[in-house]
Amino acid sequence: MKIKCIAIDDEPLALRLISGYISRFPFLELVGTFENAMAGAEFLKHNPVDLLFIDILMPDVMGTELVRSLKNKPMVIFATAHKNFAYESYELAAMDYLLKPIDLKRFTKAVEKAQDYYKYKNGLDNETEGExxxxxxxxxxxxxxxxxxxxxxxxxxxxxxxxxxxxxxxxxxxxxxxxxxxxxxxxxxxxxxxxxxxxxxxxxxxxxxxxxxxxxxxxxxxxxxxxxxxxx
CATH class of the missing domain: 2.40.50.1020 (LytTr DNA-binding domain)
Structure with a gap:
């Protein structure tokens, strides 16, 4: 099982950190990183993915607005330095809301939750249905x-x-x-x-x-x- 994911963040250091964390998890497959939010949105139009890591405050478009505009929404994990967008992430049914600087332990909890949900939605969970x-x-x-x-x-x-x-x-x-x-x-x-x-x-x-x-x-x-x- 591979969960295809991309990361969108206008900060190169944040992108490198998230990419490095993703590489630690065999069930995650990073298929793209984007410093430009509009380029990431264009990629998503033609390349559906399972999981999106995305910043919120970016110069060309808000991460929350980008997610809201997607017709086929993947699982979303927001990664931001700002606490005041937490409720909006809730409205967008985000898997998780990570505050920068992101430590590996907190990142691990978020991606394991995404893995559990992916299995649940795709009937791959080892648990009996309805448990x-x-x-x-x-x-x-x-x-x-x-x-x-x-x-x-x-x-x-x-x-x-x-x-x-x-x-x-x-x-x-x-x-x-x-x-x-x-x-x-x-x-x-x-x-x-x-x-x-x-x-x-x-x-x-x-x-x-x-x-x-x-x-x-x-x-x-x-x-x-x-x-x-x-x-x-």
């Missing part, structure tokens, strides 16, 4: 192992994913949308505000579900389907 979910949180793509999820809480336009050991992950996604991505055999809606991992249910009593950590209400609308799922 993981990718969401955008904290300005980067986050992989959630579904076996670790206890329940998902609706917060209007957002959801909060509660896991057993780590802190909750908050992402911009309605509860209905995440339900479409979850395996029905393992996750059930029990309330307009909650979806639970039925593997984490310890008991049901008085219209309340006791999970490993939390206790949640069950509405009349969902109690029967929940009992049927547990009896299978």
């Amino acid at each position: 993981s979910l990718f969401v955008y949180a904290e300005y980067r793509m986050v992989k959630i192992n579904l076996r670790d999820v206890e329940y998902i809480e609706s917060m209007e336009a957002y959801i909060k994913i509660h896991t057993i050991e780590s802190k909750p992950v908050i992402t911009l996604m309605p509860l209905k949308k995440v339900l479409e991505k979850l395996p029905d055999k393992s996750f059930k809606q029990i309330h307009r505000s909650y979806v639970v991992n039925i593997q984490k249910i310890r008991s049901i009593q008085n219209r309340r579900v006791q999970l490993t950590v939390a206790e949640l209400p069950v509405s009349d609308t969902y109690i029967e389907s929940l009992r049927n799922a547990l009896n299978k």
Whole structure:
């Protein structure tokens, strides 16, 4: 498996650093570097790639605007010296947002995340289908192992994913949308505000579900389907 990538940055030293880092990872194939953003954009029109490393503040065009203009968007990792574009990178569904000077450890985390997502999207993941979910949180793509999820809480336009050991992950996604991505055999809606991992249910009593950590209400609308799922 090779992930084809290019790097666009008006700073030659930054380009050399990113190119050197890329060469350390056998699964990455660098097919081009560009100091001129418009030249990079022209290359992308005729040469689709899997992953784009790109600066944001460049003299000819903003990196965010270049990404927004692409018809076939690759995975994107922004590399910039400026913190104030993080939210815009989130809106563009960037894999990650790296602040310069970029150290190898942080770069490694970003490209390994891109590798995981590439496998996930192309059906190359060794995990059984339906065992993981990718969401955008904290300005980067986050992989959630579904076996670790206890329940998902609706917060209007957002959801909060509660896991057993780590802190909750908050992402911009309605509860209905995440339900479409979850395996029905393992996750059930029990309330307009909650979806639970039925593997984490310890008991049901008085219209309340006791999970490993939390206790949640069950509405009349969902109690029967929940009992049927547990009896299978």
